[in-house]
Amino acid sequence: MSASAIADAHPAARALARRHRLRWWEPLPWVLAVAFYFLFPNYLGFGTELMVTILFALSLDLALGYAGIVTLGHAAFFGAGAYTVGILAYNGIWSEPITSLALAAGAAALIGLLSGLVLLRTTGLTLLMLTLCTMALLEETANLAHDYTGGFDGLPSLPIPPIFGIFEFDPLYSSTQYLYVLTVLFVCFVFVRTLVYSPFGHSLTGIRENTLRMHAVGAPVRTRLVACYTISAAIAGIAGGCWAQANAYVNLSTLGLDRAATVLIILVLGGYGRLYGAFVGAVAYMTLEHFLSRAYPSAWQLGLGLLLVLIALFARGGILGLWDALSLRFHGKRAQP
């Protein structure tokens, strides 16, 4: 009652109160994702990979885009989740898919919490180095602990039982995997969307924009950052767990610098700190990669490099940032910020 009275009173207050409302185009990605299921039944394997990548990029967006934690080691949590699912299933300890994902999230969150508690005391280059080294440490550990992780070869043919005991994972035809990962992505997205528009989310944005001022107004900066990092790690762990279940194997590629750099590129390509940057970036990157990287690997790498240089120099908001700039030009000041 009183909130709506304030919203009526001032245009700025109204704009603030409306920020979290659902916009008309927001159901669009989900409609497209369901349409993809019916239109391209032969590409569902690719679609599953795409959904996992979107989820992973979304987790990075929470840490990087909202809280401004520049990390080069986010694959550490993806790998932690993937190996949790992999080791439990391979040794026949636990393989029920949905609870496995919860365990993957828990394991990744634990690593995120422990590393975040010490790492997030630093900033800048030191933080970059520490995230990079932590990931390298985990990768090397996974490589060495051959008896548990399968070392370089990884853990093949994981036995993943049907979801709810009904829907079976078919290794050749990925329809179950696709719908499963899509559902997981939807649930996580609703959670992240709620989170970033909550007071907690706004305080993260505040820390990103001006850490000193947030300290000055009495916000518990370190606690917020660690909490955000842990949540982000848990979601990355879920993405990794989905990856392991959908592919029915785990290997060292889940922990490498390649994966960490790729997800960073995807997020920046789409536009970070915007929720939907993960979607746009993943679709653009994965589609291009799918059609170019095998046929023309060098041209793909060259193009990717040029694209990164151009984004860093001219288009810091990524694809969505360009879109905003264009719509601002056409609609004047009425466009959404």
Added chain:
Amino acid sequence: MEPPMILGIDVVSMLLGGLAAGMVLFIVSVGLSVTMGLMGFVNLAHGGFAMLGGYVVVLVMRTFGIDFYFALLIGFIVIAGVSVAFERLLYSRLYRASELDQVLFTIGLVFIFIASVTVLIGPENQPLFLPSALRGQLNLGFIEYRTYSLFLIAVGIAIVLGLWFGFERTRIGAQIRAAVDNRRMAESLGINIGRLFTLTFAFGSGMAALGGGLGAEFLGLDPQYPLKYLVYFLIVVAVGGLGRVTGVFLAAALIGILDFVLKKYLPQGGTLFIYALTILLLLWRPQGFFGRAA
């Protein structure tokens, strides 16, 4: 299997081997340390300049039959010249940008370097043939050791002495130190910061090229070089401290020796220790082991 015996000779030979590798790490990384310290620029493409330098050295030797030493000089000059263009046209636009933009930009550069080298020269490893004077063993009286390793150690020590002198005893060195410590103050004293940046960047990239050429014999030279050794170069800089020549020298020597010893006695988990030690060190002293607190 009996435990390995550590004799005096063994210790010396391990120290020398590790030191030789450390010198290459030092020569490549010192430019990175100074440019990061001076400009605050996270330059992940530094290893790319080292790789390009290595390629220039190898190709010049192969195509024109120029000897190794002269080829190193050409590599230094060519890459220093090329990097001036990069610095003026591209890097300088991003000095005030966020770290994330700098990281993305330099990763993009690395990809461009890798793809160009793969297309123009080929994905295979390029062997470097040392001149006959540097091959074989050298008798030091109490021990015989690889001549090339001893040559690398001598070059590394000569370079650190030269750089130390340049940094501590020349006008331009004083200007660089002033700019590292307090850029605004240095600027208001009339030091031309832009020119200083360009010079330092060119010199640092030239040193990287020199290191790329000197290290090609045992690090190899293929298009993946900048990514393969990126973490090592960064660790050396992070441990040594930003903008600290002697710090980077000590860090590189330490890591070279540690890596050599660990590879010998713990061939499986050697790198694990280096990562773990780096993390602990950075948590204890975020400015690096030899760096000064900000």
